[in-house]
Amino acid sequence: MLKTVLITGASRGIGAATAEVFAENGWTVIINYNSSGEKAHALAEKTGGFAVKADVSDPVQTEEMINAVIEKYGKIDALVNNAGISVTGLFDLVSDDDARRIFDVNVFGTLNCTRKVLPHMLKRRYGKIINISSMWGQTGGSCEVHYSAAKAAVIGFTKALAKETGSAGINVNCVAPGMVMTDMTACYTGEEVEEIKEEIPLGRCGEPRDIAETVYFLATEKASFITGQVIGINGGMVI
Numbered sequence: 001m002l003k004t005v006l007i008t009g010a011s012r013g014i015g016a017a018t019a020e021v022f023a024e025n026g027w028t029v030i031i032n033y034n035s036s037g038e039k040a041h042a043l044a045e046k047t048g049g050f051a052v053k054a055d056v057s058d059p060v061q062t063e064e065m066i067n068a069v070i071e072k073y074g075k076i077d078a079l080v081n082n083a084g085i086s087v088t089g090l091f092d093l094v095s096d097d098d099a100r101r102i103f104d105v106n107v108f109g110t111l112n113c114t115r116k117v118l119p120h121m122l123k124r125r126y127g128k129i130i131n132i133s134s135m136w137g138q139t140g141g142s143c144e145v146h147y148s149a150a151k152a153a154v155i156g157f158t159k160a161l162a163k164e165t166g167s168a169g170i171n172v173n174c175v176a177p178g179m180v181m182t183d184m185t186a187c188y189t190g191e192e193v194e195e196i197k198e199e200i201p202l203g204r205c206g207e208p209r210d211i212a213e214t215v216y217f218l219a220t221e222k223a224s225f226i227t228g229q230v231i232g233i234n235g236g237m238v239i
């Protein structure tokens, strides 16, 4: 029976590349999206997957999405909590609404999806949960204070849940990407990107597939003895 992965925020960027890598390896991919329906459906067609709309920050929409997936495919072998947003600006200038939204999507989105998928994994005593944090969650990023705090929460969540569910056959890991070229980083000017590259030992920014390949590895049996870990994928920017 084909393995099934649910990837949140898979309509664009790192999530879309992750869907492609899983599909290339023979998995059934469930492509969650919120606003980019056209892109998600095109990707579903390309990968033979299934596009499903839900704002992951909304527990009701999340539950409906997961119920629909379970009804259609019977199981979720791997959950990739990738959906995320960032807001850049000095800490005291970020509005309360933006601050709340950063936590709602990056943190509560991860909690909501995991909470609804986990019971199905526990029943089978099998499951892989891979959360997408950020190097800023490890080190803290100036002008990304709320985002850094939210991504640090994702790391804490990963470690704690790994301890709680390891004996039930669930692996919970986290990847912490560095600078990756997606819509999220499109706000940087060419000059700023060149400056950032100078801080990266490998001399380049990441591409979405750099992250996707590691996420895929963590979902395979080759990674069966890895849990509660934070894998930095940043070209050496954080060592």
Ligand code: NAP
Binding pocket: 008, 009, 010, 011, 012, 013, 014, 015, 032, 033, 034, 035, 036, 037, 054, 055, 056, 057, 082, 083, 084, 085, 086, 105, 109, 132, 133, 134, 135, 176, 177, 178, 179, 180, 181, 182, 183, 184, 185
């Ligand atoms: P992106 O290109 O901006 O894509 C973000 C994705 O998240 C989109 O597919 C978007 O879907 C989805 N999304 C946003 N809000 C959502 C919501 N409420 N419910 C469901 N989906 C939602 O970003 P990216 O660079 O690929 O980032 C992916 C993940 O990697 C994020 O968690 C991000 O924080 C993390 N990350 C990125 C970088 C980087 O340099 N790019 C570095 C470190 C960590 P719709 O368009 O359909 O709304």
